[in-house]
Amino acid sequence: MLRGSTGLIGVVNFITFLGSIPILAGGIWLGSRANNTDCLRFLQWPIIIIGLTIFVVSLMGFAGACYRISWLLRLYLFVMFFVIVALVGFIIFAYSVTDRGHGQVIMDRGYYEYQLSDYSGWLKDRVSDPNYWAKISACLHDAGACKGMAQGMRDPVTGMRVPESVATFNQRHLSPIESGCCKPPTSCGFTYVNETYWTPGAGTVGYADPDCTKWNNDQQLLCYQCDSCKAGVLASIRHSWRKVSVINVVVLIVLVIVYVVGCAAFRNSRKIENDEPFGVNRMTKARPSRIQF
Structure with missing residues (x-):
């Protein structure tokens, strides 16, 4: 027994x-x-x-x-x-x-948009802290969080990469990090050049969003300082x-x-x-x- x-x-x-x-x-x-x-x-x-x-x-x-x-x-x-x-x-x-915190559905887009205002509490405060976010954004860059954005084809003659069309890009299913950190918010109305290069439009539609002015085509910067990037990190954590x-x-x-x-x-x-x-x-x-x- x-x-x-x-x-x-x-x-x-x-x-x-x-x-x-x-x-x-x-x-x-x-x-x-x-x-x-x-x-x-x-x-x-x-x-x-x-x-x-x-x-x-x-x-x-x-x-x-x-x-x-x-x-x-x-x-x-x-x-x-x-x-x-x-x-x-x-x-x-x-x-x-x-x-x-949930991604927002955008018409005619295969990906979601993320806004920091959709989140609250301890996790948001932790990620949004300037000192801590400086470390997170640097880490995201060093980890190559946006490298997967470039998915164009190679030109058979020149051998150079040809970016995918804007219609194809708009139907991609981007991760929260890619959507928030590697492209400007859709509301900014920027013109697509390639996956990580966008030019400001003729008007000022959407510029009320502070992220529109934070976007930078410098591949070292992109939208790593945007609130949408912080929201993308929070969505991924969630x-x-x-x-x-x-x-x-x-x-x-x-x-x-x-x-x-x-x-x-x-x-x-x-x-x-x-x-x-x-x-x-x-x-x-x-x-x-x-x-x-």
Whole structure:
């Protein structure tokens, strides 16, 4: 019975060990997306820390079950409780800071437009901070966030790249970063030359948008200082965090079930441990009566 209880705890901890893998994978996935979250490393670390904690705690519980170390199992259950609380808090936080903000549909466009005014809260304040945005925009440039914009064909005679037509460009499905940082807002009414080169129109339509004056055809600048670029980063973060949050919710459900089963198994093993001395004494007392004459 005792071995069965500790064995159950061992199996339970193996499950939690497996549960830590998708959390770690989610954090690494966020960090591998060089076009946005690599420039926002503070967003991936909470996920990685939670995943590593579950990983270590699972090994702790597994070792305690295999070697029947009661204090280690007790510590495991204690720490696991706080891991579950932390994971619940992180899920609530992730949903609360990404509850607002959607791309705006533009007529005759295959991509969405993004505006900073559609976002609010801690995440917007963090990204919009001038000192922090200077680092983010520099990182986006160094990561080549706009390199994928150039998708024209090569001229068979000259071998030079021919930009795609404006009609083809308008139907492209751009990422939030590409839409916000690599081209001027559609409302500015700029004339398309190529994917990352636009000239001001004859009128002043849309110039009430401050981003229209921030756009620069210098390939080192583009719209990296535009509010639309900040909104594009926020939209990309929102999309990524919502995906990771789905994984975290599933893992949370598994951890709660595992924790309840682990508590029951540990309580059962402690009860059996406490009953064993009585059984042993009773047997030792019974043996002499069999050999007396």
